[in-house]
Amino acid sequence: MEETKSLEEIFEYLDNVDVDSLTQEEADEFCKLIESEDKGVINEFTMKVSFTTNENIARSIVNYVTSDNPAVRNLSGELLISMGQTSVNPLLEALPDGDKHKKKFIIDVLGLIGDVKVEDAILEALEKEKDENVVLACIEALGNIKSEKSVERLISFYSVNELFIPSIIEALGKIASDKALDFIMSAYENEDPLIKFSIVESLGSIGNEKSFYFLVGELPKLEGPIAWAAIDSLFKLSQKLELEIPFDEMFKRKVLNTIYEADEQYKKSAVYLLLPYNDKETIKAFLSVFGRDGELDELIKDKFFNNIKASAEVFEEFIESEPENLQDLLGVFEELYEYPDFNLEDYLSKLEIQSLINTLADVLDSPNEEVRKSAMNLMFKIDFNSATLFLDKMLEDENLWNKLFLFDILEQNQLTEEVRETLKKFIEESDDEMIKERAQDLIGQKSVN
Numbered sequence: 001m002e003e004t005k006s007l008e009e010i011f012e013y014l015d016n017v018d019v020d021s022l023t024q025e026e027a028d029e030f031c032k033l034i035e036s037e038d039k040g041v042i043n044e045f046t047m048k049v050s051f052t053t054n055e056n057i058a059r060s061i062v063n064y065v066t067s068d069n070p071a072v073r074n075l076s077g078e079l080l081i082s083m084g085q086t087s088v089n090p091l092l093e094a095l096p097d098g099d100k101h102k103k104k105f106i107i108d109v110l111g112l113i114g115d116v117k118v119e120d121a122i123l124e125a126l127e128k129e130k131d132e133n134v135v136l137a138c139i140e141a142l143g144n145i146k147s148e149k150s151v152e153r154l155i156s157f158y159s160v161n162e163l164f165i166p167s168i169i170e171a172l173g174k175i176a177s178d179k180a181l182d183f184i185m186s187a188y189e190n191e192d193p194l195i196k197f198s199i200v201e202s203l204g205s206i207g208n209e210k211s212f213y214f215l216v217g218e219l220p221k222l223e224g225p226i227a228w229a230a231i232d233s234l235f236k237l238s239q240k241l242e243l244e245i246p247f248d249e250m251f252k253r254k255v256l257n258t259i260y261e262a263d264e265q266y267k268k269s270a271v272y273l274l275l276p277y278n279d280k281e282t283i284k285a286f287l288s289v290f291g292r293d294g295e296l297d298e299l300i301k302d303k304f305f306n307n308i309k310a311s312a313e314v315f316e317e318f319i320e321s322e323p324e325n326l327q328d329l330l331g332v333f334e335e336l337y338e339y340p341d342f343n344l345e346d347y348l349s350k351l352e353i354q355s356l357i358n359t360l361a362d363v364l365d366s367p368n369e370e371v372r373k374s375a376m377n378l379m380f381k382i383d384f385n386s387a388t389l390f391l392d393k394m395l396e397d398e399n400l401w402n403k404l405f406l407f408d409i410l411e412q413n414q415l416t417e418e419v420r421e422t423l424k425k426f427i428e429e430s431d432d433e434m435i436k437e438r439a440q441d442l443i444g445q446k447s448v449n
Contacts, residue, residue: 007038014044024056031060034079035072042075050082058083059090065105066098073105080109087177095121100131104312107134112143117148126153143171151180158187164321165191166198173202179207188218197226203231212237220250226321228262228270235269235369245273258284264292266317269297284314291328304332306348316359322366330363330374344382357382362392369399376402380409391422400435405437415442 005013010033022030033045044265051059064076080087088110095106107125110118119142126138138432141148154168167188172180181203188199198449200218203211212234219230231254237247244249258270267289274282287298304311319326336342344353360382364374376394379387394406423439430436 005040008040010036010041010222011044014041014048017048019048019052019057020054022056024059027056027060027236028063031057031064032138034061034064035067035069035077037378046075046079046156049079052083053086055086058087058443062087062090062094065094065109069287071175071378073167077109079103081112084113085115088118089094092118092121095125097406100129100134104131104134104137106308107137107141109139111144111431114145116145116147119149121146122147123150123153126150130163132163136164139167139171143167143174145177148177148180149357150247150293151175151177151183154180158183165195166407169195169198169202173205176206176208178208178210181206181211185211185214185238193226194291200229200233204236206227207237207240208339209241216246225262228266230256230257231255231262231273232266232269235273238273243259248400255282259289268293268296271299275299275303276309278303280314284318287311287314287318287329288323288325291334297328301332301335305336308336308344312344312348312356313352314326314336316356319363320359326363326366327368327371327374328427329369330378334374334378334381337440346363353383354386357386357390361393364390364397366392369397369402372397372399373402373405376406377409384413385416388416388419391419395422395426400432403435409440410442 010412014033017030019027019030031049033041036042036045045205049061054057059082060249061076061079064072065075065080067076079089085286091106091110095103098106107122110122115436122145126135128129129135129138133159135157139154151172154171157164159384166331167329169184172184174448184199184202188196200215203215205326215230215234215237219227219234222230235244237243253275255270255273258266259274265340271286271289274285286303287449290300292299312333315329319329323329357379360375360379364372366372366375376387376397379390395403397403397406415423420443423443427443429437430439
C-alpha cells in the first residue's frame with residue numbers, strides 16, 4: 001500500500017477506514033501497513049486495530065508472526081493479545097500448519113490472551129510436539145489459562161525432562177486446584193534446592209489452607225532465600241485466607257532475618273507480619289528498612305510515633321552505627337516536633353535525653369552535610385541548652401548553608417552569655433566576612449537573664 005500511496009493518502013485512509021467491517025481481502029491489504037517504516041503510520045494502525053472485533057483483521061495479522069523483521073513480529077504479537085478473544089479463532093486456525101517457531105509464538109500468545117477454550121488445542125500440541133521450546137510454551141500457556149483439565153497431563157510430564165520441571169511447578173501453581181497442590185507438595189521433598197524454592201514461591205499464589213500449614217511445618221527447616229520465600233508465601237496466604245500464623249520465637253527470628261537480609265520483594269511481607277509487635281527488637285528491624293518504600297515508611301512511622309520511648313532508645317543505638325538511611329531516620333524524629341504538644345520529656349528521663357543528645361553530637365562528624373544539618377536541628381529541638389554545649393563543634397561545619405541554618409536556629413532563641421562568648425571566639429577565628437557579620441548580629445540580641 002505504501003508503495004502506491006503517499007503518506008498523506010495513507011493517513012487519510014487510516015482516518016476513514018472502518019476496520020470492523022473489512023472483508024478478509026480488504027483486511028489483508030489493510031494489514032500490510034504493519035510493515036510500514038513510518039512511526040506515525042504504525043501508531044495510527046495500532047490504534048485502529050488494537051480493540052477491533054473483526055476476526056479478519058486478526059487472521060491477517062497472524063500472517064506476520066513469522067516475519068523476518070523482529071519489530072513486525074513483536075508488534076503482531078502485541079496486537080493479537082490486545083484484540084483478545086477476537087484473535088483466538090484465527091490463531092487456532094493457524095496453529096496446526098506452522099513450523100516450530102510459529103507454533104511456539106502462537107501458543108505463547110494464546111496463553112497470554114488467557115481464554116480457557118484453547119486448552120484442547122494446546123493439549124493436543126503438547127502430545128504431538130517434540131521440540132522442547134514448543135512443549136515449554138504449551139506448559140506455560142496451560143498455566144496461564146488455568147486449565148484444570150491439563151493437570152493430569154502436566155503431572156505426567158514432570159518426569160519426562162528436568163528442563164520442564166520449573167515450568168510445570170509454576171503452571172500447576174497458577175492452576176491452583178487441589179490436585180495440583182497435592183502433587184506440588186508431594187514432589188517437594190525429593191527435589192533439588194532450586195525446585196524447592198520454586199515450589200515454595202508458587203504455594204503463595206495457590207490460596208489453599210493445606211499449603212499454608214505445609215509451609216508452617218517446613219519453615220523451621222529453612223534458611224536463607226528459601227526461608228524468605230516461605231515467609232512471603234505465608235503472609236500472602238494468611239491475608240488471602242484470613243488464617244492466623246502460629247507465632248513463636250523461631251518464627252519471629254525467621255521474619256526478623258528476612259527484614260535484615262532478604263531481597264526487597266520479601267522485606268515488605270516480613271514487615272507486615274511483625275506490625276502487631278512493639279518490642280525494641282522489632283522496631284530496630286523496622287528502622288533498618290525505613291526509607292526504601294513509601295507504603296512501608298508510613299507503617300513504620302506509625303509504629304515509631306506510637307512507641308516513642310522504645311523507638312527513641314532503639315534510635316540511639318541504631319544511629320551509632322551510622323546506617324545508610326540515617327538521613328531518613330533523623331527526618332522521622334524531626335517530624336515528631338511538628339506536633340505542637342510533643343515533648344520528649346514525657347517519654348524519656350533527663351539522663352536518657354542527654355544520652356541521646358550526646359549520640360547525636362557524634363553525628364556532627366558525618367561526611368554527609370544533610371545528616372549534620374538534621375542532627376543539629378534535632379539536638380536543638382530536643383533541648384536547646386544542652387545542644388549549645390556542642391556549639392563549638394557545630395560552628396566548625398564546613399558547609400556555609402549549615403552555618404547559616406545554625407544561626408537561624410540561634411536567632412529564634414535568647415542566648416546565654418556562654419553562647420555569646422563562643423560566637424565571639426568564632427568571629428575572631430573566622431575569615432568569612434558574611435558569616436562574621438551574621439554572628440555579630442546574634443551577639444547583639446537580647447541575652448538570657
